[in-house]
Amino acid sequence: xxxxxxxxxxxxxxxxxxxxxxxxxxxxxxxxxxxxxxxxxxxxxxxxxxxxxxxxxxxxxxxxxxxxxxxxxxxxxxxxxxxxxxxxxxxxxxxxxxxxxxxxxxxxxxxxxxxxxxxxxxxxxxxxxxxxxxxxxxxxxxxxxxxxxxxxxxxxxxxxxxxxxxxxxxxxxxxxxxxxxxxxxxxxxxxxxxxxxxxxxxx
Numbered sequence: 175x176x177x178x179x180x181x182x183x184x185x186x187x188x189x190x191x192x193x194x195x196x197x198x199x200x201x202x203x204x205x206x207x208x209x210x211x212x213x214x215x216x217x218x219x220x221x222x223x224x225x226x227x228x229x230x231x232x233x234x235x236x237x238x239x240x241x242x243x244x245x246x247x248x249x250x251x252x253x254x255x256x257x258x259x260x261x262x263x264x265x266x267x268x269x270x271x272x273x274x275x276x277x278x279x280x281x282x283x284x285x286x287x288x289x290x291x292x293x294x295x296x297x298x299x300x301x302x303x304x305x306x307x308x309x310x311x312x313x314x315x316x317x318x319x320x321x322x323x324x325x326x327x328x329x330x331x332x333x334x335x336x337x338x339x340x341x342x343x344x345x346x347x348x349x350x351x352x353x354x355x356x357x358x359x360x361x362x363x364x365x366x367x368x369x370x371x372x373x374x375x376x377x
Contacts (some may be wrong), residue, residue: 212263218271219262221278223247233277239265295352299345303332320355 222230223246230243242262249255266274301309302325310329314320328351331344 212267215263215266215271216259218266218274218278219243219246219259222262222274223259225281229281233274235274236265236269239269291356295349295356298352299332299349302329302348303336303345306333317355324351 222233222243227244230240233240235243239262242258242265246255246258246262249258298309298313302313306329310325313325314322325348328344328348332342332348335342335344
């Protein structure tokens with residue numbers, strides 16, 4: 175189906191007559207549905223504007239749309255931003271947004287997975303420091319490939335550090351090694367941990 179035929183079919187309904195010929199008839203637009211559709215596109219533009227530049231580039235958007243999204247990301251929440259988002263919604267209306275929606279869903283899924291993995295490692299780190307050898311034996315049963323000696327050394331240092339009220343350098347090193355042990359792939363770097371309400375900064 176050509177673009178012209180696609181647009182024609184969207185604007186008109188059709189049925190077959192007695193001779194099996196197609197008869198088209200005008201369809202009155204549903205204004206309420208149009209408003210809902212534009213609100214969804216507005217929200218989609220807002221979501222895209224919150225992405226890092228590197229992630230936004232992966233969507234390979236038309237140049238004018240990409241530029242508009244980059245611009246709106248730095249705008250304060252005032253009238254100009256709303257007008258820009260309306261423009262973005264209009265541009266999104268002209269393209270197939272399904273690949274964009276699928277890409278955003280993958281990003282959300284990966285982010286949620288990374289947070290879940292972070293909490294798994296964090297709980298193990300905290301258990302090791304609090305429970306010592308008992309938790310270590312349980313961890314080694316679950317992850318037999320882990321280096322027992324390295325874990326013991328990291329654990330001793332982290333426990334001494336916690337007892338002395340020092341900054342959690344050894345605790346971070348233990349966390350990083352546990353990431354390697356669990357072989358989680360969603361972490362981009364071993365240099366920094368995700369920061370949230372339960373982060374080790376509270377230690």
